[in-house]
Amino acid sequence: MKHLTKNDRLLFIFFTIMVLAGPIILAPFGAGYPDLLQRFAIFGLFAVGFNILFGMTGYLSFGHAAFLGVGSYSAVWMFKLLTMNVIPALFLSVVISGLFALLIGFVSLRRSGIYFSILTLAFAQMSYNLAYSVLTPITNGETGLQLNLSDPRILDAANTTGSIPSTNLFGLTMNSTAKFELLGLVFQFNVGFYFCALILIAGFYIAMRIARSPFGLMLLAIKTNQTRLNYTGVNTRPYTLAAFVISGMYAGLAGGLMAITDPLAGAERMQWTASGEVVLMTILGGVGTLLGPVLGAGFIKYFENIFSKINDSVLESWFSFLPEGLSDAMVFVLHFFVGKGWHLTLGLLFMLVVIFLPGGLMEGGTRLYNAFRSKDTKSSKDEPKAAE
Amino acid sequence: MSYLEIRGVNKRFGGLQALDDVNLSVEAGTIHAIIGPNGAGKSTLLNTFVGKLTPDSGTVTFDGQSLLGIKPHEINQVGVARVFQTPEIFSELSVLDNVIIPCLAKRDGSFKLNGLSLLSRQADIREKAEQMLIDVNMQDKRNMTASSLSRGDKRRLEMAMCLSQDPKLLLLDEPTAGMARADTNNTIDLLAEIQEKRKITKVVIEHDMHVVFSLAQKISVLAQGHVIVEDKPENIKGHPKVKEAYLGGTS
The missing domain is CATH 3.40.50.300 (P-loop containing nucleotide triphosphate hydrolases)
Structure with missing residues (x-):
């Protein structure tokens, strides 16, 4: 059933609380610092938007990082030219990435399936290469687009401090953080994170409304049977294009937020690996579910953070209790799975999830929930949890 | 004529x-x-x-x-509505949603960007779809996934989908x-x-x-x-x- 219910409201309230309490909940796991929390929120938003296209219509785009990059560049240009206030920057990010998505979607959506994926991949790689070479006046090529003291910033008052100003929301600077210590843990409440979190929550709400709207039902119908939908009097092309543009705007918004939390934009943000990452996030979390993509994004960013920090000396200290030869062997083998080799671990995790939990983490959650339910009530046949 | x-x-x-x-x-x-x-x-x-x-x-x-x-x-x-040789239905969706879609297409035309209006609030569409299911004797199967229907029921559903558009x-x-x-x-x-x-x-x-x-x-x-x-x-x-x-x- 695809109609907004009490369950949806509960899910939304639960989601809001979990996101807002993020700094408290994640502090004991060593993930309670602003930089990582911001990444959770930003990539969560990116994945939620991607899911509107991939999860609902079934069109797998391999080029969404292009919109992320375009969003970042737009935001930084706004910081350079107009003001350090984040609102105009985000506005431009969404508009430009939306227009860009309209253009790419218009061409790519003439094909479906693997051909669509290849077309989007080609467009994204083209954008990446253009940003590196021809478009250097706009993108500043390899160095990446950065803020300068000499930038005009028309709306901001004359800068007399001699340092580059920080991004702000009407004076509230994004990088200010309040710290509290309790029970030996440091809780950090960062303005930038809460700004991203509120946008994530708004994005989640909109995605939820879309999923429960007539438009959302049409998108699901496109995924299930386009032939029938055509013979039912529905023109599928504008629907897929709208879904593509909406998800492109989400990606642009996420890119804008990246620029807000760290005001520079580089071409590597548009590379195909970044596009692939959001696909992984969505599948890992659960394609077509509302919560799944956010979970997948959090999961990948958290483990990336942990595994990439482990280096050989950390490994050596772990295995120091073993005899010399054995500990060296362990370090030699595990060396490939940590630090820069963390993608190997991610690959293995991804394979395990796809093979054993095709519905992603959400399916795992649903299975656990059902297992507990049937233990408690002794009734074997339960409705699956509202995982949609 | x-x-x-x-x-x-x-x-x-x-x-x-x-x-x-x-x-x-x-x-x-x-x-x-x-x-x-x-x-x-x-x-x-x-x-x-x-x-x-x-x-x-x-x-x-x-x-x-x-x-x-x-x-x-x-x-x-x-x-003009068409029933296919092998039933073409939205097999991953519920039986009710299968009938709601043609009702929406009839009301809203070939494209309408109504992404923020809730389907559950659109009583006209729901009533029409439910009535259609009653007409073809499928109201008890309304929440089933369409793919789990028998072949005969799939055909019946496809006809209901076509008929719901008058x-x-x-x-x-x-x-x-x-x-x-x-x-x-x-x-x-x-x-x-x-x-x-x-x-x-x-x-x-x-x-x-x-x-x-x-x-x-x-x-x-x-x-x-x-x-x-x-x-x-x-x-x-x-x-x-x-x-x-x-x-x-x-x-």
Whole structure:
């Protein structure tokens, strides 16, 4: 059933609380610092938007990082030219990435399936290469687009401090953080994170409304049977294009937020690996579910953070209790799975999830929930949890 | 004046003359059957009504409007619905959602960007869909996933989806193909019931004579892309040309 219910409201309230309490909940796991929390929120938003296209219509785009990059560049240009206030920057990010998505979607959506994926991949790689070479006046090529003291910033008052100003929301600077210590843990409440979190929550709400709207039902119908939908009097092309543009705007918004939390934009943000990452996030979390993509994004960013920090000396200290030869062997083998080799671990995790939990983490959650339910009530046949 | 008018339709696939100067007129409110042996061009003919194939020459007009050169979704919006040989339904969605979609398409047209309005608040659509399910006796299956329905029920659902749009013309492409005798009889009953309740003009393409003779008011027999006989069912049965087409040359 695809109609907004009490369950949806509960899910939304639960989601809001979990996101807002993020700094408290994640502090004991060593993930309670602003930089990582911001990444959770930003990539969560990116994945939620991607899911509107991939999860609902079934069109797998391999080029969404292009919109992320375009969003970042737009935001930084706004910081350079107009003001350090984040609102105009985000506005431009969404508009430009939306227009860009309209253009790419218009061409790519003439094909479906693997051909669509290849077309989007080609467009994204083209954008990446253009940003590196021809478009250097706009993108500043390899160095990446950065803020300068000499930038005009028309709306901001004359800068007399001699340092580059920080991004702000009407004076509230994004990088200010309040710290509290309790029970030996440091809780950090960062303005930038809460700004991203509120946008994530708004994005989640909109995605939820879309999923429960007539438009959302049409998108699901496109995924299930386009032939029938055509013979039912529905023109599928504008629907897929709208879904593509909406998800492109989400990606642009996420890119804008990246620029807000760290005001520079580089071409590597548009590379195909970044596009692939959001696909992984969505599948890992659960394609077509509302919560799944956010979970997948959090999961990948958290483990990336942990595994990439482990280096050989950390490994050596772990295995120091073993005899010399054995500990060296362990370090030699595990060396490939940590630090820069963390993608190997991610690959293995991804394979395990796809093979054993095709519905992603959400399916795992649903299975656990059902297992507990049937233990408690002794009734074997339960409705699956509202995982949609 | 006839409702669906086919005049001089020709279609060639390479060396094969699939349709050879086909003329056909379907009266409003009747069931018109098109029968013929395998390869007679029945499906090709149907595909020219729905925007899937464009004939090399000839005209297809429906209610005074040409159906040639416009897309399937536009043809549906004109009021032509189609039931497929193998039921085309939204198999991953619930039975109710399957009927809601055509109701939405009927109300909102071929595209409407209403991404923030809640479906659950749209009582008109829901009531219409639920009433349709009651009409075809499927209300108890409304929350089932469509893929888990039996073949007969899938066919029933597909018809419900088409009927929920109140089409002016319903095209049925071998509605009983591959069905067991019991299912076939159910489908005949369903069609007869629909005909009684709603006088929708229907064109039925069939293979199974049994289905056609109990339903149709008029039958066109197609052989090798040509209409050889067009008459009432009782006159078709013993017609020598029909026997020849089905059984090969008479000795």
